[in-house]
Amino acid sequence: MASSDHLKPGQKGEIKVTVDLRGKFGAIVKTIQVITNDPLRRRTNLLMKMRVKDLIHARKYEADEIFKAPCRGCHVERGNSQKKFSLFMSDCIMCHNEGRSALPVSGMQAKAREEIEKALREGIRKTSMPGWDAKHGGPLTDEEIRGLVDYIKPAARRSRN
Amino acid sequence: MAKTYFLTLFLILAASSAYASPVLHIDKPQFDFGTISQDDKAEHVFEIENRGDGELIIEKLTPS
Numbered sequence: 521m522a523s524s525d526h527l528k529p530g531q532k533g534e535i536k537v538t539v540d541l542r543g544k545f546g547a548i549v550k551t552i553q554v555i556t557n558d559p560l561r562r563r564t565n566l567l568m569k570m571r572v573k574d575l576i577h578a579r580k581y582e583a584d585e586i587f588k589a590p591c592r593g594c595h596v597e598r599g600n601s602q603k604k605f606s607l608f609m610s611d612c613i614m615c616h617n618e619g620r621s622a623l624p625v626s627g628m629q630a631k632a633r634e635e636i637e638k639a640l641r642e643g644i645r646k647t648s649m650p651g652w653d654a655k656h657g658g659p660l661t662d663e664e665i666r667g668l669v670d671y672i673k674p675a676a677r678r679s680r681n
Numbered sequence: 682m683a684k685t686y687f688l689t690l691f692l693i694l695a696a697s698s699a700y701a702s703p704v705l706h707i708d709k710p711q712f713d714f715g716t717i718s719q720d721d722k723a724e725h726v727f728e729i730e731n732r733g734d735g736e737l738i739i740e741k742l743t744p745s
Contacts, residue, residue: 525739527731529703535742539723555741558705558733566707566727570714578718 544572583650604671704733
């Protein structure tokens, strides 16, 4: 890994690191501890960060492709017969979470219920948010949609602001 | 007289080499690959330098 393990005063060298990504997924931090005879600091850490996408997710897709095979197995079917919170955790959390591409629930609550419902039913053009109701080719029933809106922003909250 | 002078010089040299010490310097010890695909190769070269006055020996590299 190191170009040479002895460096004279003033000499430069290299440490080459290769990370094997097979089977890796998500946010990864790799550290490498370098132990030398530097009397003041025997141990130094090298750090590498990355977000690994698996082969399915490496490509760009149209928003509504998650409703089709082979994507729907993970992106739709896990939410079958789930409601409200558990439906959100199955179908939405992969994008609506801290560190993801879209707002977490706490952030969405700043919007009006009507706005939330419209975005959920129709999707948002030019983003990865597809329309989830049947009229827009989505997998969710009216009841499921209303349940999600209630979970994201309970009706009672509206009267307070 | 000349002999003693030579001896002192020699001693100073010996002493300073006993204190000579290597200093490992790494300009950028952190690297962010950003988003990469599983079939990419994540490869990076860290530049290191010995900024001390003694020989630097890399004894071991342990990945986590």
